[in-house]
Amino acid sequence: MEKIESILDSVSHRQYPLPERPWKQYQEWHGNIFMHWKSDAASLASLLPEGMELDLIHGEAWISIVAFSVKKLHPRFLPPFLFFQIFMKST
Structure with missing residues (x-):
């Protein structure tokens, strides 16, 4: 966890x-x-x-896709849940 704490210091x-x-x-x-x-x-x-408006950037419209996998998902003070680890590996 020390590495995580040092990242948050920046x-x-x-x-x-x-x-x-x-x-x-x-x-x-x-x-x-x-x-x-x-x-x-x-x-x-x-x-x-x-009633919905486009969110333009400098007057231009963009379509974006962000893809990633999540690992080691867990609430504070608990270890990663086995279910989530299996779920993440299957995607």
Whole structure:
């Protein structure tokens, strides 16, 4: 756990301070991939339900997919659950 604590000490890149309350769960993300495609805003807007607006970035619309696997998921003070470990391995 010492390595985790040292990671949390690095806060210079954060826009906001760390929460004052202790953490409630632990998880590790593995095999992360972030894919983004610039898309036509009008075409995407026509697919949205009435009353919903696109969240544009500098006036541009994007479609994003983020894929990853989660390992060692567990609440604080408890070891990883065997069920979750088996579930994560099967995906």
